[in-house]
Amino acid sequence: MMIDAPVGTGADPKTLLIVDDDKPFLQRIARAMESRGFLVETADSIADGMAKVDANPPQYAVVDMRLGDGNGLDVIELLRTRRPDSRAVVLTGYGNIATAVTAVKLGAIDYLSKPSDADDILRALTQGPADKAPPPDNPMSADRVRWEHIQRVYELCERNVSETARRLNMHRRTLQRILAKRAPR
Incomplete structure (x- = not known):
């Protein structure tokens, strides 16, 4: 399903790959991102995600950290080698500083904890380098x-x-x- 590209992107649609093994979440986010102007492809495994990156590297990616067949950082790393200008966000229910740093080193531009909604994901994918996240309301226990x-x-x-x-x-x-x-x- 092709939707008009978001404002300021020219005639090319923004391609987005979403890799997550939670199928209801995957379908919900895919529909929401399509309504926001992205041409969406989905994958429910690392192997499927890497095959889609090999075949046609997307401009944007949203990748779950832990999937049944491996670590989502492998998809991020492959995407960065195939398309250096891509923008990828890592989603995880197991958020921690060490994996966030690793994700950024491998090419992710942001790291979001689940559950994240489509607006959070869109903001992370499209924010500029000067945009800064607000400080946390509660310090760590x-x-x-x-x-x-x-x-x-x-x-x-x-x-x-x-x-x-x-x-x-x-x-x-x-x-x-x-x-x-x-x-x-």
């Missing part, structure tokens, strides 16, 4: 700071659970349980 530290060490250890557990002086199974849970508030 002590539990959240601990969780962030664990995530940072986990990323520094290239997602190796055994090495992370050794560096944190923690039992590996305890660490696995912590990593499987959502971030504390």
